[in-house]
Amino acid sequence: xxxxxxxxxxxxxxxVLTRRRALQLGGLxxxxxxxxxxxxxxxxxxxxxxxxxxxxxPWRRFAGTTINFISExxxxxxxxxxxxxxxxxxxxxxxxxxxxxxQALVQRVALDMAGGQAQYDVVYADPYQVLxxxxxxxxxxxxxxxxxxxxPLEKGLGDFIPTQLRAAxxxxxxGKIFALxxxxxxxxxxxxxxxxxxxxxxxxxxLGFDPxxxxxxxxxxxxxxxxxxxxxxxxxxxxxxxxxxxxxxxxCDFSNVLWAYGGDYFENGTEVGLSGSVHPGKCLLREDxxxxxxxxxxxxxxxxxxxxxxxxxxxVAAALRAGQIAMTPNWHENAASxxxxxxxxxxxxxxxxxxxRSANIYGGTGIAISGSSGGARLGAxxxxxxxxxxxxxxxxxxxxxxxxxTPTRSSVYELPEVKQAEQRPSKLPNMLTADAVTTAWKSDxxxxxxxxxxxxxxxxxxxxxxxxxxxxQQSPKEAMTNAADRIDDIVARGWFA
Amino acid sequence: MTTTVDRATRAGADPAPRRSRLTLxxxxxxxxxxxxAVLSIIPLVTLIAxxxxxxxxxxxxxxxxxxxxxxxxxxxxxxxxxxxxxTLVYFVITLAIEMVLGIAxxxxxxxxxxxxxxxxxxVLLPMFVAPAxxxxxxxxxxxxxxxxxxxxxxxxxxxxxILGNPHSALAAVVLMDVWEWxxxxxxxxxxxxxxxxxxxxxxxxxxxxxxxxxxxHIVLPSIMNVLTVALLIRSMDLVRYFDIITVTTNGGPADAxxxxxxxLYESSFRFFDxxxxxxxxxxxxxxxxxxxxxxxxxxxxxxxNA
Numbered sequence: 001x002x003x004x005x006x007x008x009x010x011x012x013x014x015x016v017l018t019r020r021r022a023l024q025l026g027g028l029x030x031x032x033x034x035x036x037x038x039x040x041x042x043x044x045x046x047x048x049x050x051x052x053x054x055x056x057x058p059w060r061r062f063a064g065t066t067i068n069f070i071s072e073x074x075x076x077x078x079x080x081x082x083x084x085x086x087x088x089x090x091x092x093x094x095x096x097x098x099x100x101x102x103q104a105l106v107q108r109v110a111l112d113m114a115g116g117q118a119q120y121d122v123v124y125a126d127p128y129q130v131l132x133x134x135x136x137x138x139x140x141x142x143x144x145x146x147x148x149x150x151x152p153l154e155k156g157l158g159d160f161i162p163t164q165l166r167a168a169x170x171x172x173x174x175g176k177i178f179a180l181x182x183x184x185x186x187x188x189x190x191x192x193x194x195x196x197x198x199x200x201x202x203x204x205x206x207l208g209f210d211p212x213x214x215x216x217x218x219x220x221x222x223x224x225x226x227x228x229x230x231x232x233x234x235x236x237x238x239x240x241x242x243x244x245x246x247x248x249x250x251x252c253d254f255s256n257v258l259w260a261y262g263g264d265y266f267e268n269g270t271e272v273g274l275s276g277s278v279h280p281g282k283c284l285l286r287e288d289x290x291x292x293x294x295x296x297x298x299x300x301x302x303x304x305x306x307x308x309x310x311x312x313x314x315x316v317a318a319a320l321r322a323g324q325i326a327m328t329p330n331w332h333e334n335a336a337s338x339x340x341x342x343x344x345x346x347x348x349x350x351x352x353x354x355x356x357r358s359a360n361i362y363g364g365t366g367i368a369i370s371g372s373s374g375g376a377r378l379g380a381x382x383x384x385x386x387x388x389x390x391x392x393x394x395x396x397x398x399x400x401x402x403x404x405x406t407p408t409r410s411s412v413y414e415l416p417e418v419k420q421a422e423q424r425p426s427k428l429p430n431m432l433t434a435d436a437v438t439t440a441w442k443s444d445x446x447x448x449x450x451x452x453x454x455x456x457x458x459x460x461x462x463x464x465x466x467x468x469x470x471x472x473q474q475s476p477k478e479a480m481t482n483a484a485d486r487i488d489d490i491v492a493r494g495w496f497a
Numbered sequence: 498m499t500t501t502v503d504r505a506t507r508a509g510a511d512p513a514p515r516r517s518r519l520t521l522x523x524x525x526x527x528x529x530x531x532x533x534a535v536l537s538i539i540p541l542v543t544l545i546a547x548x549x550x551x552x553x554x555x556x557x558x559x560x561x562x563x564x565x566x567x568x569x570x571x572x573x574x575x576x577x578x579x580x581x582x583x584t585l586v587y588f589v590i591t592l593a594i595e596m597v598l599g600i601a602x603x604x605x606x607x608x609x610x611x612x613x614x615x616x617x618x619x620v621l622l623p624m625f626v627a628p629a630x631x632x633x634x635x636x637x638x639x640x641x642x643x644x645x646x647x648x649x650x651x652x653x654x655x656x657x658x659i660l661g662n663p664h665s666a667l668a669a670v671v672l673m674d675v676w677e678w679x680x681x682x683x684x685x686x687x688x689x690x691x692x693x694x695x696x697x698x699x700x701x702x703x704x705x706x707x708x709x710x711x712x713x714h715i716v717l718p719s720i721m722n723v724l725t726v727a728l729l730i731r732s733m734d735l736v737r738y739f740d741i742i743t744v745t746t747n748g749g750p751a752d753a754x755x756x757x758x759x760x761l762y763e764s765s766f767r768f769f770d771x772x773x774x775x776x777x778x779x780x781x782x783x784x785x786x787x788x789x790x791x792x793x794x795x796x797x798x799x800x801x802n803a
Contacts, residue, residue, distance in 0.1 A: 107766045114554035133769075137555050245661070246749020307641030309661025309750055319642045457768045464752055471663050471751040497555045497769070 046118065046374025052149030059151055062380040063092025067373075069384065070108055071124035072365070073099040075333055076183045079400035080388055086396075087387050093380040095122075106130060106456075110497075113137040118372035121381040125179040125368035127168050132276050133453040133497050135171040138178040139369040144382040145177075151383070153180075154390050159409045163274070163446055168366040168408075171276040171451065179366025180389040181408035183333070186446075187256060187361045188436040189213050189222075190320060190338065191327035193347035195235055203228055213327070213349040215358040215439065219260055222327075222352045223300050229326045230303060238305035241316045241325035246467035249312040251459050254466055255361050255447055256329055257297045260354025263290035265450045265458075265487070273448025278495060280452050285462075285484040293354070294469065294476035301470055309470055320346070331363060332433040332440075333405055339429035348436040350445060359447035360440035364408065398428050406430050406437065413438075453495035461486035547775035554769060563772065571776045576752070577760065584756040587671065588735050594675050595731060596724070599682025604712055606683070607690040617687070624680045632744030635673040636660070639745075663753035666746050670754050673741050678731060685727040689720030722796060729792040736785050757781055 052061055071077040081097045088094065098120070100108065106129045112119050113134055125131045125138065146152030157165065157177065164181040171178060191213050196203075203211045203225065211217070211225050226239030233239070243249035258264070266272050266280040284290065301308055305325050307315065317334045319325050321341035329351055338346040351360050367388060369381045387393055394407040395415065412418055413434065421428035422435065439445055449455065462483045469479035548567055550560035571577055602620060606613055623631070639659040641647045647659060659665045693716055701711045717724070739758040742748065748755030748763075761781065765774035 103767060110554055110769055113556075114558050116557055134555065245747075246751065247747060305641070306656050307647075307658045307661065310639075310641065310658040310666075310746075311661075315640070315642070322642050324642050454768075457770070460763065460767070464749075467749050468751040471753075473663075473751050496551050496553055496561075 046372050046378065048374065049148050049150075049379050050376055056149070058149055059091050059383060061149065062376045062383060065092075065376045065380040066094040066096065067121040067377050067380045067384060068096045068098065068119060069122040069124075069367075070098045070100065070105060070112075070120040071367075072102045072105050072126070074124075074183055074365075074405065075336075075402075076388075076397050076405035077124070078402045079397040079405070080393070082400060082402045083396060086393075087384065090387065091380070091383050093383060095384055102126060102129070110134065112370070113372070116372050118370040118374070118377070121370055121373040121377050122384055123368050123370055124182070124365060125168075126365050127171075127179075127276075127451050128449055128455040128459070131168070131171055131178055131366070131368070132451045132455060133495065135176075135178050135276075136497070137371045139371050139373070139378070140176040140178065141169075141180065141369065141382075141385070142175075142177050144369075144378075145386075148379075150379060151386060153386055154392075155409070155411055159391070159411050160389075161408060161410055161441055163362070163441055163443060164364050164408050166274045167362060167446075167448055167451070168364045170274075173275055179368035180385055182365055182367045182389055183405040184362070184364040184408050184437070184441075185331040185333045185405070186363065186437050186440045187252065187329050187351065188332045188433060188440055189327065189349040189351050190330050190332075190334065190346055191349070192236065192320075192342075192345055194345045195229070195233060195326050196347075199229075199233060202232070206232075213347070213352075215350040215353055215445070217352040219257060219296060219300070219352045219354050223296075223303065226300070226327070227303050233326065236323055236326045238325050239327065240300070240303070241305040241311065241319045241328045242301055242308040243311050243313045243316045243328075243330070244301050244304075244308045244467075244470055245310055245312045245315065246463055247312045248459055248463065249316075250463040250466050251449075252313070252361050252363065253329060254294070254297050254462075255449060256351050256359050257300075257354065258290060258293045259359030259447050260352065260356060261289050261293035261296065262354070262356035263287060263293050269450065270443075270448060272450045272452065274451070276451035278453060280450055280491060283484040283487040283491070285480045285487070289356070290480045291477050294466070294480050296354075297466075298469055298476050309467075332437050333430060335433045336429040339426075339432065344424055348433040350436050350439045358445055360437075360445055361447040361449065362441070398430065406433070452491070453497065454490050454493075457490045458487045461490065544775050544778060547772055548779055550772050552769075552771035552775075554771075567772045567776045570773060571780070577777070579752065580755055580757050580760045583753075584736075587667070587738070587754075587756050588732070591671050591674050591735055591738075592728070592731060594671070595679045595682050596728065598675065598679045599727070600686050600717070600724070602679065602683040603686035603690055604716070606687055608708075617684075620683055621680045623677045624684075626677065628677065628740035629744055631673055631677050632741040635669065635741065636745045639669060660746050661750055663751050666750055667753050670742050670745055673745070674735075674738060677741075678734070682727050682731065685723055685730075686720065689723030690716055693719045725792055725796045729789065729796070732788050732792065733785065736781065736788065 052058070077097065077099060081099070084095060084097075105124060106126070109120065109123050109130055123130065123138070131138070144150050145157070153159075160169075160181050161184070164184055165177070168181045169177050169179045196211065196213070200211065207221075207224055207228060209221055211221070222240070229236065229239030243253045264284050266282070266284060272280050305319060307319060307324070311319065313331055316325075316328050317330055317337065320328050320330070321338060332348065335346075335348065350358050352358060367385050369378065369385060373381050389408065391407070391409045391411050394409055394412050395418070397405055398407060398412070398418070407413060407418075418428065418431060421431040424432065426432055450458070452458070465474070465479045465483040465486070468474050469476055474482070546560060549562060549564060551563050553559040553561065606617060606620070609616065626634075638644050638646045641658045641661075650659070657665070659669050697715060697719075698711060701715050706714070737758050738756065739762065742754050742756065742759060743762075746754045748759045757777065758781070761774055761777045764770045764777055
């Protein structure tokens with residue numbers, strides 16, 4: 001460009017908008033739009049429940065409504081999804097069921113609550129990842145149970161197994177019920193009964209104790225049995241297998257040992273597990289009992305199948321069914337699959353005891369209604385929650401050919417056909433675990449993780465430190481101390497949903 | 498041409514600061530720029546705001562100003578720095594293996610007179626598999642219960658679990674990425690090699706240069722621009738490598754495979770600590786820009802030299 005051309009350009013009429021001004025305005029606009037964008041993610045008040053017309057059948061009141069149910073891809077939901085017709089016939093309500101892996105479910109629920117539009121009316125409310133952090137975004141179900149012309153729960157809340165109702169349904173001490181127990185996976189001792197039968201005499205003689213699995217065995221005896229099977233049994237390569245992958249499963253597997261040895265995560269651990277807390281206090285993992293438990297667990301995994309460090313609960317279940325291991329602690333709802341793969345060969349017992357007790361971690365979940373759901377959808381959501389947790393539906397789930405969980409209602413366990421199924425040959429193979437889980441759900445035996453809103457992050461801190469211990473990068477004492485330090489930091493930051 | 502004297506004269510004649518004006522062209526580009534702002538600038542501004550805030554979700558998204566808390570936490574977080582170191586190690590190893598292997602495969606393919614087409618299709622196949630599927634395949638092949646690779650290793654007396662050991666797990670996820678993306682490097686390199694002037698190669702052959710010397714001194718310098726583009730593409734991908742690790746190890750064991758994208762995901766969508774996640778996201782953005790700038794500068798340098 002020549003000087004002359006440049007001069008001519010500078011004497012052109014001044015444009016309305018300079019570049020700098022445009023950038024300034026652009027920046028301001030972007031800021032304003034960003035603010036508007038975030039403000040647009042706000043919530044609005046849900047519509048009230050419509051008034052019931054006199055004489056209307058409470059179950060048909062919301063016919064024609066469509067609701068969305070988001071669930072983890074668990075056996076009860078698979079059974080319900082496969083047999084929704086009875087509900088649609090009863091109520092005229094259409095239910096869209098979304099099945100997701102748990103982490104994906106937690107993300108969707110959190111983002112849905114942030115949006116405040118209740119895309120998901122009914123939510124699979126994991127007590128630790130959904131209920132505790134987002135209880136303020138859920139509906140108190142007592143306000144719907146038999147009120148405003150809505151049908152009450154058959155047999156009432158008292159029919160639910162009490163520890164499950166508190167652990168999976170409540171948060172805090174204000175009596176609110178946010179979720180109804182929907183499934184009840186609990187970790188128990190799963191073992192190859194055929195191997196224990198065949199080698200019982202030799203095992204007893206060599207080990208010097210009765211090796212029959214049960215809550216009378218100690219974890220130390222469990223380790224000795226596993227080591228004995230490693231050395232003397234040809235049918236399986238290893239005695240025990242564990243879900244010791246760097247994953248939630250590692251925390252679950254370790255917690256059984258921790259509680260058995262008298263350790264815990266926080267003061268009043270049982271109460272924090274049952275009722276939940278936002279301020280659980282200082283972490284107790286630095287204490288001797290926790291270090292002793294970690295030391296034992298480290299030794300146990302060392303003699304376990306080498307695949308243990310890469311297995312979660314699915315991996316170890318597959319290994320048991322594939323004949324790679326003779327026993328493992330795992331969720332009891334694997335019983336149906338076990339019976340399919342190795343019919344009559346796998347039995348169940350409560351987990352061994354430590355110096356303190358036998359502890360069996362509970363992993364049950366409830367279903368809840370989003371606090372943003374309103375109008376007819378709120379009513380229809382209650383009908384669905386009521387129906388899905390009813391004794392009849394739970395029995396139907398138990399019989400389902402696509403899996404089905406185990407009931408959360410006491411009355412279902414009293415039914416003759418269910419009692420009969422506790423023995424082989426069983427048409428309801430999950431009921432083969434009934435003796436073991438009935439013991440495991442007693443208050444002295446149940447193991448409850450801390451129900452705190454920030455548990456997801458604490459859990460990650462713990463299983464990461466445990467994984468480092470199992471990899472030989474740190475001692476059990478260092479693992480417990482580091483985990484306690486990290487958990488204290490996380491708890492100190494507080495929860496800010 | 499404008500001389501120094503001209504510029505000095507004009508500076509003396511017009512001492513007032515010049516304000517640049519929007520031209521007609523720029524005004525016509527405004528709608529596109531506005532769209533760009535909506536798609537890029539607003540999210541960036543939001544992300545920066547989030548990094549100085551505590552983000553609440555329930556009842557609508559709200560930002561609470563916390564100053565430099567998230568940044569100071571990130572800068573003093575030993576685990577986060579371990580994640581950065583691991584990301585760097587992973588990045589360098591994977592990129593080096595992919596480049597060396599990719600160029601080697603391309604060199605072999607370029608010398609084939611017959612059957613190059615079918616062989617190229619076979620080589621390229623892994624590239625068309627979704628990364629999550631590659632992860633699943635890897636997980637199943639290395640599973641110590643039924644995995645083929647695990648079975649082979651057990652056959653030679655190695656019984657440890659591939660994904661359960663920190664060193665072998667990192668090697669496994671690196672190799673899975675190498676398996677999937679080396680073909681891309683091979684394809685790009687092959688395209689470059691086929692464009693090398695045949696007369697130069699003939700001259701080299703007449704001068705007695707062997708295959709290795711021809712590759713090293715003639716072919717590779719000739720295709721350096723193409724290789725830089727390949728490096729740039731793979732680098733951008735590697736910085737956000739996520740799928741395969743999530744499916745196979747989920748960052749374990751002992752955090753041995755927890756590179757930055759997994760930490761970002763964990764902070765944002767598992768812990769919903771969105772302020773802290775924004776800091777990690779911005780750090781990754783800076784890294785990406787730095788890497789892109791380095792390669793673009795290399796590319797433009799080569800372009801000027803050529």
